[in-house]
Amino acid sequence: MAVAFDEMTGQDGTIRPAYKELSSWLGEVRPDVLDYRRREAELLFRRIGITFAVYGEADSQERLIPFDVIPRIISASEWKLLSRGLEQRVKAINAYIKDIYGKRESLRAGIVPEDLVFQNPVFRPEMNGQKVPHDIYVHIAGIDIVRVDSETFYVLEDNVRTPSGVSYMLENREIMLRLFPELFSRHRIAPVENYPDELLATLQSVAPHSAAAEPSVVLLTPGVYNSAYYEHSFLADKLGIELVEGRDLFVKGEEVFMRTTQGPKRVDVIYRRLDDDFLDPLAFRPDSALGVPGIMSAYQAGNVTLANAVGTGIADDKAVYSYMPEIVKFFLGEEPILKNVPTYRCREEKHLTYVLDNIEQLVVKEVHGSGGYGMLIGPTADKATIAAFKSKLKSQPANFIAQPTLALSTCPTCVDAGIAPRHVDLRPFVLTGKDKVRIVPGGLTRVALKAGSLVVNSSQGGGTKDTWVLDS
Amino acid sequence: MLSRTADNLYWLARYVERAEYLARILEATQRLTALPLAYVGESNEWESAVATAGCANAFYAVFPEANEENVTDFLAFSTDNPSSIRSCFEAARTNARAVRTALTMEMWDAINGTWLELKRYGNGPTSREELSRFLRWVQESSLLFDGSAYRTMLRNDAYSFTRLGVFMERADNTARILDVKYHMLLPAHEHVGGPLDYFQWTAILRSVSALTSYHWVYRESLKPWLIADFLILKEEMPRSLASCYENIVTHLDKIASAYGRQGPSQRLARGIRTRLQNSRMDEIFQTGLHEFIQSFIADNNRIGATVSQQYLT
Amino acid sequence: MRIQISHDTIYQYANPPAGVIQILRMTPRNHDGQYVSAWRIDISADCRVDAQEDSFGNLTHTFSVEGPVSELNVHVEGEVDTDDMHGxxxxxxxxxxxxxxxxxxxxxxxxxxxxxxxxxxxxxxxxxxxxxxxxxxxxxxxxxxxxxxxxxxxxxxxxxxxxxxxxxxxxxxxxxxxxxxxxxxxxxxxxxxxxxxxxxxxxxxxxxxxxxxxxxxxxxxxxxxxxxxxxxxxxxxxxxxxxxAAPIRGTRYGGGDEALTVRVHVDQAMRQVQG
CATH class of the missing domain: 3.10.620.30 (C8orf32 fold)
Structure with a gap:
């Protein structure tokens, strides 16, 4: 594996311009001050109650995601490129989903194999021929970006179902502003605090035609036991909308209502953080107690907008991911601005052979997995794990893709031993409304806190950083 | 507002109030049992504590008989008892978490802080001193929450639902004490009563934090029928049934006027309040104190169900 | 053949629920060898019934009944002409x-x-x-x-x-x-x-x-x-x-203990004759 690109020191060992001020500040600040602020930050997070749940860990139902006080900095020009690329990518994704549930031209043209769509559990037959307002399926996207050198950003993963993490983008900034005002005075940093307004504007812009002039928007959460519940309540609060659970809503005459102390009130737009499977026991999993019975009939009648639309998983499935460059070209007639990580589709015999032969150098991912589960990191895995993965690969090759082990860029990070480089990724959030695409300059930077680790997922010991996009 | 939000606020307040009440019962019982037998008689006060807490069925499903150790544990720390102090704080915090956006920061801090602090007590205090401190802390936490709500909440429907929770729970609690101890309060007791009853009476007043105020109101030594009057009919006494219903009616009226519509809850509550206002203690004794309390508990439950149906579901 | 259908699905609730919502896929369509000459659905409770077509092309009817409902009968009846198309x-x-x-x-x-x-x-x-x-x-x-x-x-x-x-x-x-x-x-x-x-x-x-x-x-x-x-x-x-493809998918709000009775009557209709 190549030596990782450090975003502060760069390839030649000199401090890169965007990090000049931060670097000198890090030189000035006393370690005990930094440490003190670090603990203060943790206290603040705990006090506010920003927690997340880790599945499968009984004793840690609520945990804090570690927060690193050293910001990650992106220059204005880098951001310009990123945001152009993100907008392009999300446009293509929307066009692709519309096509999959509509004319299916991309299938006929052989851009994406038919079986990958039709036999994919995330393809929702229920969406076939379904009109959605303004042809927008993905209103909120979280695109995971990694960087490997000073020029190259790769899209690692598209998250276009119910992406989470934006509350950390907002809270990390608030906490940094409180703890390090002096550091802010030395930079010109683009604000992110307008995200909730942008999100609300986006959601209101896609209200159904039958909605009142002031559409009623709600956020649908699976409930307090969901790992991202904090974020749901945080966002509902910032947006000034009701945070509802399935049982707060009901369907009558193809319209959705919420139960209020003053009787039923119609709902027009649902920012739902509940997976497709659980949305409607009359259409999907019949055992779901989290959803709203009949909501799909209201949706199909066009009386409610779901954001994101149902069935968007067909665009962010790991198996479909590898076709994204072709999808961008096919629907937009443009070269993709953001590259994909080179990906081997194990469903193709040639690729499978290569993957089996070179597994020690590759990252193998389960096509339908997420959160870093069901993943093999070749260079660090032991022999037994590799052998187990090889046999899984041979028996169900179509379930896997593989990618070269990327040397993710590193950023200076506070660790027990002091300040050291740690690998990071970036999840910016892209909002698509009727009127325009909105991208707040910033995102969630996740950092792998263990030395050498490439796994940034919060469920596996990753932390977060504030992400600064310089204004000039 | 969402019905569920109102429901969560209502239950949040109820559970906090209940926790405080349980702490008072335990405190009063502890005091009573600390007295030499000659002063309190042979009755098992722990048994009566379980009954007053309203969880006798759940308790005897686990324990054959009541004693200090198992009652303290059951009412204060047991996770098997959905109405133990610990379970109340857990439930209060779960409700709070579900409606965080409807709480003020101070309210959230109060309940979340209580919950975090609760964890430090682990499986419960190991000594009597520690238990006393714990029971004090429970009452202080409840006061802190109540005070934050009172001081920081907007005076809107959310506030009214919170207060409704407080007063319905409080009415229920006071009625339960009366239900268990009514025989100590019958006028006949004046003659048979001795020092034995005196301490029972003080314990009753203590469990509704009204020992001092009794003297302020009546300027008399403890008389059972006056205690009954105090706990049932005196609107000045904040835990009396009359005072609770004064507040319940006020808040239901506020909700009705904010929504421009009234319903069965308002009618029922006014009916109960009128009955309390028009009752005199001697009449109540005549028709039967126990019957009166039982019918009040039934009414109070009915209004709980009606409020729930009209607003909370 | 002219097939005559009468199909009752009866729910009896010991503890009446506050509401019931159902989606029905109980209406046949025409194709070669199948012609629907008469078909109707009756719901025993007062409600609006909304007709839609699902993604497979099935006709659906959705309704919600406000409770308390102690009994609900979904009655379907009709006549359909069929021909043997050998599968x-x-x-x-x-x-x-x-x-x-x-x-x-x-x-x-x-x-x-x-x-x-x-x-x-x-x-x-x-x-x-x-x-x-x-x-x-x-x-x-x-x-x-x-x-x-x-x-x-x-x-x-x-x-x-x-x-x-x-x-x-x-x-x-x-x-x-x-x-x-x-x-x-x-x-x-x-x-x-x-x-x-x-x-x-x-x-x-x-x-x-x-x-x-x-x-x-x-x-x-x-x-x-x-x-x-x-x-x-x-x-x-x-x-x-x-x-x-289920004929009925539904949910009830609250209540408990439902008893379900299904009666399907499939007969050959009498040929219509002149006069």
Missing amino acids: LVRGAIERFPPALFLRETPLTAPDPAIRDFATAAKASAKADTLSILHALLTAVHAELTFDVDPTHAATTAQESFAIKRGVCQDLTHIFIACARSIGIPARYVSGYFFRNDGVVEQNAGHAWAEAFIEGLGWVGFDAANKISTTDAHLRVAIGLDYLS
């Missing part, structure tokens, strides 16, 4: 290419036992798809005993296959699981079946499968009766499995 389904609404129907669902996912069974049936037949499907039809029918007791609406093909028992729904799921496992698109059909043994009162609708054969199109296979579909079959809804 061929033509002129029906097709919203998806056959490839969609290779999709696994939780109810139809095969396990190794089902895969092996399908492979064996395939090996026993001539190479053409039609012969394979007929072999499969015979094999499924022979392998399973019709038994209403051990299975229920949520029984999977794997569960039913393991105990070798089931009702028409289970046999159909197994047939579908087998067909898909050997690469033949297959789908679920819910409908009615006219019995020629004189029995007109039935306690459920019927179910069978359709499989796609290149050159022929969709062909109906009724594993419970070991036949290709005929004019005795009245086709109502199709889907990937029972769930997506």
Whole structure:
């Protein structure tokens, strides 16, 4: 594996311009001050109650995601490129989903194999021929970006179902502003605090035609036991909308209502953080107690907008991911601005052979997995794990893709031993409304806190950083 | 507002109030049992504590008989008892978490802080001193929450639902004490009563934090029928049934006027309040104190169900 | 044949729920060999019924009843003219290419036992798809005993296959699981079946499968009766499995203890005569 690109020191060992001020500040600040602020930050997070749940860990139902006080900095020009690329990518994704549930031209043209769509559990037959307002399926996207050198950003993963993490983008900034005002005075940093307004504007812009002039928007959460519940309540609060659970809503005459102390009130737009499977026991999993019975009939009648639309998983499935460059070209007639990580589709015999032969150098991912589960990191895995993965690969090759082990860029990070480089990724959030695409300059930077680790997922010991996009 | 939000606020307040009440019962019982037998008689006060807490069925499903150790544990720390102090704080915090956006920061801090602090007590205090401190802390936490709500909440429907929770729970609690101890309060007791009853009476007043105020109101030594009057009919006494219903009616009226519509809850509550206002203690004794309390508990439950149906579901 | 249907689904609630919402797939459409001359749905409670078409082209009716509801009767009746098309389904609404129907669902996912069974049936037949499907039809029918007791609406093909028992729904799921496992698109059909043994009162609708054969199109296979579909079959809804073609899917709010009675009357209508 190549030596990782450090975003502060760069390839030649000199401090890169965007990090000049931060670097000198890090030189000035006393370690005990930094440490003190670090603990203060943790206290603040705990006090506010920003927690997340880790599945499968009984004793840690609520945990804090570690927060690193050293910001990650992106220059204005880098951001310009990123945001152009993100907008392009999300446009293509929307066009692709519309096509999959509509004319299916991309299938006929052989851009994406038919079986990958039709036999994919995330393809929702229920969406076939379904009109959605303004042809927008993905209103909120979280695109995971990694960087490997000073020029190259790769899209690692598209998250276009119910992406989470934006509350950390907002809270990390608030906490940094409180703890390090002096550091802010030395930079010109683009604000992110307008995200909730942008999100609300986006959601209101896609209200159904039958909605009142002031559409009623709600956020649908699976409930307090969901790992991202904090974020749901945080966002509902910032947006000034009701945070509802399935049982707060009901369907009558193809319209959705919420139960209020003053009787039923119609709902027009649902920012739902509940997976497709659980949305409607009359259409999907019949055992779901989290959803709203009949909501799909209201949706199909066009009386409610779901954001994101149902069935968007067909665009962010790991198996479909590898076709994204072709999808961008096919629907937009443009070269993709953001590259994909080179990906081997194990469903193709040639690729499978290569993957089996070179597994020690590759990252193998389960096509339908997420959160870093069901993943093999070749260079660090032991022999037994590799052998187990090889046999899984041979028996169900179509379930896997593989990618070269990327040397993710590193950023200076506070660790027990002091300040050291740690690998990071970036999840910016892209909002698509009727009127325009909105991208707040910033995102969630996740950092792998263990030395050498490439796994940034919060469920596996990753932390977060504030992400600064310089204004000039 | 969402019905569920109102429901969560209502239950949040109820559970906090209940926790405080349980702490008072335990405190009063502890005091009573600390007295030499000659002063309190042979009755098992722990048994009566379980009954007053309203969880006798759940308790005897686990324990054959009541004693200090198992009652303290059951009412204060047991996770098997959905109405133990610990379970109340857990439930209060779960409700709070579900409606965080409807709480003020101070309210959230109060309940979340209580919950975090609760964890430090682990499986419960190991000594009597520690238990006393714990029971004090429970009452202080409840006061802190109540005070934050009172001081920081907007005076809107959310506030009214919170207060409704407080007063319905409080009415229920006071009625339960009366239900268990009514025989100590019958006028006949004046003659048979001795020092034995005196301490029972003080314990009753203590469990509704009204020992001092009794003297302020009546300027008399403890008389059972006056205690009954105090706990049932005196609107000045904040835990009396009359005072609770004064507040319940006020808040239901506020909700009705904010929504421009009234319903069965308002009618029922006014009916109960009128009955309390028009009752005199001697009449109540005549028709039967126990019957009166039982019918009040039934009414109070009915209004709980009606409020729930009209607003909370 | 002119088939006459009268179908009652009656829910009785000991503890009346605050509301009930249901989606019905109980209205047949026309295609070659099937013409609906009269059809109606009556809901015993006051409610608005909204008609839609689902993604498979089935007609759906959605309604919600505000409670308390102590009894609810969904009554369906109608008459349909059918012709024997020897199993061929033509002129029906097709919203998806056959490839969609290779999709696994939780109810139809095969396990190794089902895969092996399908492979064996395939090996026993001539190479053409039609012969394979007929072999499969015979094999499924022979392998399973019709038994209403051990299975229920949520029984999977794997569960039913393991105990070798089931009702028409289970046999159909197994047939579908087998067909898909050997690469033949297959789908679920819910409908009615006219019995020629004189029995007109039935306690459920019927179910069978359709499989796609290149050159022929969709062909109906009724594993419970070991036949290709005929004019005795009245086709109502199709889907990937029972769930997506179910005559009724519903939820009630609150309440408890519901008793369900289903009465299906399938008869041959009297020929109309002049005068």
